Each structure stands twice: as structure tokens, then as C-alpha cells.
Amino acid sequence: MAADTPVRVRFAPSxxxxxxxxxxxxxxxxxxxxxxxxxxxxxxxxxxxxARYVPGAEEDIREALSWVGLDYDEGPAQGGNYAPYRQSExxxxxxxxxxxxxxxxxxxxxxxxxxxxxxxxxxxxxYDISTRGQMRNSLTLPDAxxxxxxxxxxxxxxxxxxxREETVRFDDVIRGGVSFDTSEIDDQVLLKSDGMPTYHLANxxxxxxxxxxxxxxxxxxxxxxPKHVLxxxxxxxxxxxxxxxxxxxxxxxxxxxKRDANRLGIPVYVTDYREAGYEPExxxxxxxxxxxxxGTEEELFALDEMVKAFSLDRVGASGVQxxxxxxxxxxxxYVRDLSVDELAEKxxxxxxxxxxxxxxxxxxxxxxLVQDRIQVVPEVATDNRYFYEDPDAYEEAGVEKxxxxxxxxLLLAYTERLEEVDNFDTDTVETELRDLADEKGVGAxxxxxxxxxxxxxxxxxxxxxxxxxxxGKDACIRRMHRAVEVLG
RNA sequence: GCCGCGUUCGUCUAGCCUGGUCUAGGACGCCGGCCUUUCACGCCGGUAACACGGGUUCGAAUCCCGUACGCGGUACCA
Numbered sequence: 197m198a199a200d201t202p203v204r205v206r207f208a209p210s211x212x213x214x215x216x217x218x219x220x221x222x223x224x225x226x227x228x229x230x231x232x233x234x235x236x237x238x239x240x241x242x243x244x245x246x247a248r249y250v251p252g253a254e255e256d257i258r259e260a261l262s263w264v265g266l267d268y269d270e271g272p273a274q275g276g277n278y279a280p281y282r283q284s285e286x287x288x289x290x291x292x293x294x295x296x297x298x299x300x301x302x303x304x305x306x307x308x309x310x311x312x313x314x315x316x317x318x319x320x321x322x323y324d325i326s327t328r329g330q331m332r333n334s335l336t337l338p339d340a341x342x343x344x345x346x347x348x349x350x351x352x353x354x355x356x357x358x359x360r361e362e363t364v365r366f367d368d369v370i371r372g373g374v375s376f377d378t379s380e381i382d383d384q385v386l387l388k389s390d391g392m393p394t395y396h397l398a399n400x401x402x403x404x405x406x407x408x409x410x411x412x413x414x415x416x417x418x419x420x421x422p423k424h425v426l427x428x429x430x431x432x433x434x435x436x437x438x439x440x441x442x443x444x445x446x447x448x449x450x451x452x453x454k455r456d457a458n459r460l461g462i463p464v465y466v467t468d469y470r471e472a473g474y475e476p477e478x479x480x481x482x483x484x485x486x487x488x489x490x491g492t493e494e495e496l497f498a499l500d501e502m503v504k505a506f507s508l509d510r511v512g513a514s515g516v517q518x519x520x521x522x523x524x525x526x527x528x529x530y531v532r533d534l535s536v537d538e539l540a541e542k543x544x545x546x547x548x549x550x551x552x553x554x555x556x557x558x559x560x561x562x563x564x565l566v567q568d569r570i571q572v573v574p575e576v577a578t579d580n581r582y583f584y585e586d587p588d589a590y591e592e593a594g595v596e597k598x599x600x601x602x603x604x605x606l607l608l609a610y611t612e613r614l615e616e617v618d619n620f621d622t623d624t625v626e627t628e629l630r631d632l633a634d635e636k637g638v639g640a641x642x643x644x645x646x647x648x649x650x651x652x653x654x655x656x657x658x659x660x661x662x663x664x665x666x667x668g669k670d671a672c673i674r675r676m677h678r679a680v681e682v683l684g
Numbered sequence: 685g686c687c688g689c690g691u692u693c694g695u696c697u698a699g700c701c702u703g704g705u706c707u708a709g710g711a712c713g714c715c716g717g718c719c720u721u722u723c724a725c726g727c728c729g730g731u732a733a734c735a736c737g738g739g740u741u742c743g744a745a746u747c748c749c750g751u752a753c754g755c756g757g758u759a760c761c762a
Contacts, residue, residue, distance in 0.1 A: 210762045245761055310760085321686090322758075353760055371689065372701095380687050380758085388760040395762050419688055419757040440689085443755070447695075451755080485711090489697055493710050512697080514690045515755055522696065522712045532725085569724045598722085641721040648722065656723030 203235025211253035239271035290393035302430035552584035587653025594655025598645035650679030
């Protein structure tokens with residue numbers, strides 16, 4: 197690729213399921229690179245496997261990208277100068293180029309049945325330069341026979357004719373020079389018997405036709421890249437610049453499999469993060485840091501700041517383990533940056549999903565109280581249930597530490613005062629408590645702690661006075677009486 | 685098995701290309717302190733790593749080779 201070629205990159209997922217977290221990261225890095233270089237970011241749907249096609253998957257992918265705010269310049273829904281952007285709608289291009297390869301002697305027809313292939317693999321291992329001579333294809337069959345088979349409508353595939361004993365080299369932005377010996381490369385199927393191309397053919401044809409300048413994809417593609425390079429060469433095309441991203445691994449090492457992730461509580465699909473209430477900006481921020489480093493000590497980046505700081509040569513080459521704690525830490529900062537109104541609005545659905553009913557004003561009050569002590573929005577409800585319902589138990593360690601013989605009497609005395617209060621707000625509640633403490637000659641803590649325990653069931657949380665006010669007069673008095681009964 | 689890629693604190697990483705300034709820096713986590721009559725936030729401090737073995741060199745985390753380990757690929761899946 198010439199240095200002055202405009203940057204065009206693509207995210208090319210296959211619609212075989214919901215968008216995976218690793219896929220989102222690939223999309224993000226492509227996006228960052230494109231925006232950084234004022235280039236184009238293209239969404240291309242690689243739906244060439246009819247057996248694995250999942251209806252609705254493309255919509256899920258588009259919605260996921262839209263939720264996190266990764267906008268693309270061209271794609272199946274909005275079109276663009278290189279339309280269409282679904283490979284199933286571009287089959288003529290693949291066929292045409294497969295034929296070009298055949299004419300150039302760089303690919304061939306193969307008629308082997310599945311059984312024949314299986315038998316060959318058991319005996320020889322691979323379909324390559326060393327075995328293709330024993331198979332039924334346009335290299336071994338007389339021309340007339342090939343012609344006859346084709347005309348008779350016999351099922352066939354087109355395979356890449358990998359040259360003998362050559363070294364294929366290419367540069368990878370992230371890894372430097374990479375080389376493979378052609379003896380290691382199979383005669384890859386390019387066109388399947390159903391007429392659809394395989395990934396390998398489709399991706400190079402489209403990347404070329406769509407003027408893609410940089411191919412930024414997962415490391416799982418590294419070992420098929422030499423096949424692609426061979427095809428670019430055979431077609432007389434200049435290959436794009438390659439950048440193979442390190443894979444995201446499970447916190448225990450190994451691949452981030454669905455099962456492991458579930459066991460460790462790690463969401464795998466983008467929709468799972470959405471449902472778990474993560475901030476999309478935080479997810480992107482976290483993902484950017486998973487494999488890339490700005491080289492400075494900054495960790496928190498808005499998307500446009502990431503664009504400015506991004507560079508492919510600061511992407512690491514080794515696999516990275518997913519760290520949920522770090523994600524939660526990043527998310528926490530984004531939650532804190534929300535206004536109280538925004539937080540309340542975001543929290544509402546999660547609060548309701550827990551079956552709690554709460555008015556707007558009160559929800560805002562609660563949010564104000566908990567905002568800097570939660571990491572993820574749903575915790576407004578799940579980590580602070582006492583705002584919505586009476587506690588059904590008292591934290592053992594808290595009782596041990598904070599509840600003593602005089603607690604019940606003090607609490608009762610406090611409730612009597614609270615009964616008389618008309619304006620049950622933070623200040624009043626505090627004044628009443630401090631006055632009572634003075635009167636009784638005890639420290640405020642002697643009432644504060646039992647009050648918190650009684651009202652929230654816990655020994656920690658927001659400031660007690662704000663807490664009491666938010667819970668409300670009737671509930672506070674009810675809960676205090678109850679605590680005295682239960683704890684003595 | 686074979687091929688490819690990788691290997692700095694538990695984790696994400698800076699440093700490596702352009703050897704000395706690295707008694708290896710930051711962040712998450714964890715631990716401790718301050719603040720707060722709670723908890724958290726915040727602030728301060730601590731914990732902890734150059735996979736191993738050979739070379740090259742006056743000098744290696746940095747360059748070279750080997751081993752081990754990890755990951756990926758090895759499909760008419762992407």
C-alpha cells in the first residue's frame with residue numbers, strides 16, 4: 197500500500213450469533229484507526245456460510261455498534277459507494293475472480309466427494325501439493341473429462357493451487373515480518389460447492405474491490421494470511437497492510453469460552469454488558485486498554501480522546517486476560533461523571549426490574565446518596581435494597597460491633613423524638629439525634645450506628661442522616677421498633 | 685503431531701526497535717494509614733515482575749540461539 201493511499205478499514209463480522217466482546221474490540225480498533233487517520237470505517241457482513249447463519253444476528257451486530265456509539269461510514273443498512281456490503285449479495289465478484297485464478301493456473305476445479313476427502317485425510321493428512329495429484333481435479337483429469345463433469349452439473353469446488361516450495365512473507369504492523377513455507381499451506385477451498393465463496397476468497401476480493409487499506413483483525417487469522425497473500429499475488433493486486441490483534445483470554449488463561457465466562461461471571465456478548473448496566477463509554481475505554489497502551493499514564497479516555505491517542509504500533513502482540521475488576525473500576529468513573537438526573541434515569545429500569553416502585557424525586561435522592569459508592573448503575577437497586585424494602589436480616593459483624601445493651605433504649609428514645617417531627621429531613625433528623633445524645637450523655641455514634649443497623653440492616657452505606665431522610669419517617673420508626681424487638 | 689505467534693508484578697501495561705539514566709515506572713486488585721462519630725470517595729504509603737538456559741558485549745529486561753510454557757491455525761467455519 198502506498199503511503200498516501202487514503203485509509204479505509206472494515207469490521208467484517210459473520211452473522212453467526214450475537215456480537216462477541218472480542219468482536220467489539222476489533223471493531224473499536226478499526227474505528228479508532230480510521231478516525232485517527234480521517235479515513236473510512238466500513239461494516240461488511242460476511243454471510244457466506246449458509247449453515248451457520250443466524251437470523252437476527254446482523255441486527256444484533258448493528259444495534260451493538262450503535263449502542264456503544266461506533267458509527268461507520270458505509271454498511272449494509274445505509275449503503276455507500278462500494279455497495280452491497282453483504283457478501284451473499286456479491287457472489288458474482290467471487291465467481292469471476294475464482295475463474296480468473298483458474299485461467300491464470302493458480303486455482304483448479306476439484307470433484308472429490310466428502311468420503312474421498314475423509315479417506316485421503318486419514319491416509320495423508322492434508323490436501324496440498326503433495327496429495328492433490330492423487331485426487332480428482334482439473335490438474336489430474338484430462339481436460340475433456342473435466343469439461344464433461346462440469347457440463348453434467350457435477351458438484352465441484354475451486355481450490356487454490358499453492359505453489360511448491362516457496363516462502364510467503366508479509367509484514368504485520370503488530371508483529372513485524374512473518375513468514376510461512378508453502379509446504380505448510382493447504383490447497384484451500386475458494387468456492388464451495390453451493391456456489392458461495394469461503395472467507396478466504398471473499399475477504400480478499402472485497403478488500404480489494406472496496407479499496408481497504410488496512411486489515412485489522414484477530415490473531416486467529418494470522419495463519420491464513422499467507423493464503424491471502426498468495427491470492428493477491430496471483431490476481432496481480434497489492435495486498436493491504438495487515439495488523440493482527442492479540443486475542444482476549446479468560447482470566448484463568450486460555451480462550452474466553454462461553455462456559456468459562458459464565459462460570460466467572462464475565463459477560464460474553466455486548467448485549468450482556470448492556471443488560472448488566474455497564475456504560476457503553478466505559479466498555480470501550482476498558483476494551484481500548486485491553487491490548488493497547490497510550491504510552492502515557494492516562495487510563496480514562498472518552499472516545500474522541502482515544503482517537504487522538506491511538507496508534508497501531510502501541511498495540512501489544514501477546515494475548516490479554518480479561519479483568520472484570522478493571523472494567524468495573526473504569527465503569528465506576530463513568531457512573532460518577534453522570535449527573536444525578538442521568539443516573540436516576542438510567543437506574544429506573546433496573547429499579548423497576550427488581551419490582552420496586554419509587555417516585556422520581558425520591559429516586560433522585562437515592563441516587564445522590566449512592567452515586568459515589570456504586571460501580572455499575574443497577575447497584576442503585578441491587579446494592580441498596582433498604583431504600584425500597586425493610587431489611588429482613590441484620591449484618592452479623594455489624595451487630596457484633598455496633599449493638600450493645602444500651603442500644604435498644606437509645607433507639608427507642610430516638611423514635612419517640614422522631615414521632616414528633618413534622619419535617620423529616622436530613623437536618624432535622626440529625627439535630628434530633630445529636631440533641632438526644634447530649635441529653636443522654638452519650639456520643640452520637642451510640643445512636644448513629646444502631647440507627648443505621650436498624651434501618652438498613654447494614655453497618656455501612658451513605659451518611660446516616662441522609663439515609664434516614666430518604667427512607668422516610670414511618671419506615672424508619674417501624675424498622676427501629678422491629679430492630680429493638682429482634683436484637684433486644 | 686506439524687506450522688505460526690507470543691512470554692516484564694496475580695492482571696492490564698511502560699521500558700525493548702535506537703543495549704548503560706531500570707536498585708524496572710504506572711494502573712487494577714490486595715494490605716496499611718489519614719480523612720470521616722459509619723461505609724465509600726479522596727489523599728498518602730506498602731505488596732509484587734524482566735519464564736529458563738546459553739551466548740554477544742566492558743555492560744542485556746533490551747541483541748542472538750535453544751528449551752519450557754501459553755495462545756492460534758491445521759474445515760466445502762468464519
